[in-house]
Amino acid sequence: MATVHEIKTVEQFNELINSASPTTLVALDFHAPWAAPCAQMNAVFETLASQTSPSSALFLSIDAEELPDISESYDVSAVPFFILLKNNTIIQKISGADPTALASAITSHSGTSTLSVPSLPPLQPVSPTTESTNPSTSSQPVAEEEDLNTRLSKLVSAAPVMLFMKGTPAEPKCGFSRQLVSLLRERGVRYGFFNILADDEVRQGLKEFSDWPTYPQLYVDGQLVGGLDIVKEEMEADPSFLKGE
Numbered sequence: 001m002a003t004v005h006e007i008k009t010v011e012q013f014n015e016l017i018n019s020a021s022p023t024t025l026v027a028l029d030f031h032a033p034w035a036a037p038c039a040q041m042n043a044v045f046e047t048l049a050s051q052t053s054p055s056s057a058l059f060l061s062i063d064a065e066e067l068p069d070i071s072e073s074y075d076v077s078a079v080p081f082f083i084l085l086k087n088n089t090i091i092q093k094i095s096g097a098d099p100t101a102l103a104s105a106i107t108s109h110s111g112t113s114t115l116s117v118p119s120l121p122p123l124q125p126v127s128p129t130t131e132s133t134n135p136s137t138s139s140q141p142v143a144e145e146e147d148l149n150t151r152l153s154k155l156v157s158a159a160p161v162m163l164f165m166k167g168t169p170a171e172p173k174c175g176f177s178r179q180l181v182s183l184l185r186e187r188g189v190r191y192g193f194f195n196i197l198a199d200d201e202v203r204q205g206l207k208e209f210s211d212w213p214t215y216p217q218l219y220v221d222g223q224l225v226g227g228l229d230i231v232k233e234e235m236e237a238d239p240s241f242l243k244g245e
């Protein structure tokens, strides 16, 4: 049975990756401490490792925020996110909390005959960045609206500081979002983010939910602070604003 290596440094990561033979499957688990689905998928990842022989696969667990160089080099913009490599080449990417997809990918690429798919608890909390995993349709408009509001209220408080932006911190898709990312980075603020370009339901829904027509939007403890102009003003008025968050 294989074990999961917790990656602490870029050097350790490179060493492990380079030690793998060209036929060994290398599975990367990118996660963030504030995203509940990551904790669930970390457990799934460990279970899958325990069912796989160490000679056929290497399992590496990476805190996407602690090791931004690694996450950016693999273009990881959402967590949980899994990348499968062989011979240093990406063969598959899996986004979101989907144990079945992860198990079947690992089975087929590691040559393991059968893996039992670990199940997730039925009530899955919403992650700020697993936009691709959300079921999108329901036939009843009223229920849909309630669902969206529940989802939005969970999303805005998914991390103590949450940024709803166009694109990702590594690749902002608009100057306004880019400026806000820079301001947060300058202050060393830790935050969760949601790329509203990847989910039109959230993009339009949150405008109404928070009565704020534009992006970026910054939330602290689930409360809207405002967009770029307001955050700039807050920072000018109070130099310690968000510091230490």
Ligand SMILES: N[C@@H](CCC(=O)N[C@@H](CS)C(=O)NCC(=O)O)C(=O)O
Binding pocket: 166, 174, 176, 203, 213, 214, 215, 216, 226, 227, 228, 229, 230
């Ligand atoms: N003055 C605004 C600038 C932000 C802005 O104007 N955003 C526009 C263009 S990126 C927007 O989000 N429009 C609505 C949309 O694209 O859904 C601020 O302080 O945040």
Ligand code: FES
Binding pocket: 166, 173, 174, 175, 176
């Ligand atoms: S996307 Fe056009 S100004 Fe932001």
